Amino acid sequence: MDILINIISFLVALGILVFVHEYGHYWVARRNGVRVIRFAIGFGKPIYSWFGKDGTEYVIGLIPLGGYVRMLDGRVDTVSTEQHHLAFDKKHVLQRISIVAAGPLANFIFAAILIFIMLVVGVPAVKPVIGDVKEGSAAQTAGLQTNDLITSINNELVTDWSSVQYKLIDLIGNETIPLVVKRNGKESLIEIDTKSWSIEEGELMSSLGFTPFSPEPTLTISYIDEQGAAFAAGIIKNDTFLSINGELLSSWQQAVSIITNSPGELLSIAVMRGNEVVTLEVTPNNRPTEEGFSRGYLGVSPKFEEWPKDYVFTNQYAILPAINQSFVKTWDLIKLTFNMIGKFVTGAIGLENLSGPIAIAQGAGISAQSGFIYFISFMALISVNLGVVNLLPLPVLDGGHLMYFIIELIRGKPVSERVQELGFRFGAIALMLIMGIALFNDFGRL
DSSP states (O other): OHHHHHHHHHHHHHHHHHHHHHHHHHHHHHHTTOOEEEEEEEEEEEEEEEEOTTSOEEEEEEEEEEEEEEEOOTTTSOOOGGGGGGOGGGSOHHHHHHHHHHHHHHHHHHHHHHHHHHHHHOEEEEOOBEEEEOTTSHHHHHTOOTTOEEEEETTEEOOSHHHHHHHHHHTTTOSEEEEEEEETTEEEEEEEEOTTOOOOTTOHHHHHTEEEOOOOEEEEEEEEOTTSHHHHHTOOTTOEEEEETTEEOOOHHHHHHHHHTOTTOOEEEEEEETTEEEEEEEOOEEOOOTTSOOOEEOOEEEEEOOOOGGGEEEEOOOHHHHHHHHHHHHHHHHHHHHHHHHHHHHTSSOGGGOOOHHHHHHHHHHHHHHOHHHHHHHHHHHHHHHHHHHTSSOTTSHHHHHHHHHHHHHHSSOOOHHHHHHHHHHHHHHHHHHHHHHHHHHHHHO
């Protein structure tokens, strides 16, 4: 079911974002008097197509991993004298630049619209209060403590964990990360040494040695996996664990430790069910770790204690401030994305952190299951990423075409077809290499 949700969410998100991108090209092309021959969402064999009143063929392709707008172009089409004014390549270079740039721009505008919706509806947020601080970590060495409230990073205010994460991403590669934290009503500056900061699979905060505060798990069950050993043994939702093999339990971590160390062993678990104590016999399933060790698995999840009231809030704006903030936050995401690409190029971030369509599908599924606001937040982020990536100066992308057109604008004549062809080949190889690395990373994380 999770896989199905991931796939459906991915296709919905990608389909919408590709449509927005291609519609940007289409709309500006039509406004500049260019004939659009085909507007396609997806590649490969068409599964559905129709012709509009404007003569454009609209196509939904079998492979939903992109799209394209096919315009009348004298470089690939036979253009009659009567149609000369309708051809893309016959338009002024500034018109061609506007048509090509319209796709990424449409993605940025769409992201701003989604962020505006989020801000008006309201986004649930959690104050950036520190939970655990790892012994001997960079965070502990710098003086970070449990229950510290982060108020700013690198002289920029932060109000929730989302903004903390974006600021940390922006500072990857720096030698220090300056934090201002509030402790016992007083603010103090803490500088975390990041010279040896090694990010593992995107775990920004834990790699620095701290984790966000979260409520403690209780011994009461909130979820039962119907394929797990607990369900088979008769454990039900809202049962509260009391003891295992006669050992009284004081925390969920204690119960987890006993269960994970008992794969295939018969356990006697006493639970409180209503006002009655029930004893059940259960044998944890064996779930081997990547290292080949045996690990007991019961198939249950606990309820958690309530959040402290002042830790959780709703980030919500009135309409006019939301309009302003939507453009500010979209611009911040654009800058952050370019910054991240630069860090990949310089090696500040390793290629093992590059993600591909599988990771995006998982993110789409998780956000969709979390709720509408989280899903459109995810779509806004991916829309910005799609726009930025398409602006990279690779000849197979919009940015490559823009690069050629800008050179033409400066030189007063087009780049030779031979140079363009070599550029397209190089761009295709580079893009395939990047996608190959991303897919390899995705499969490695499964």
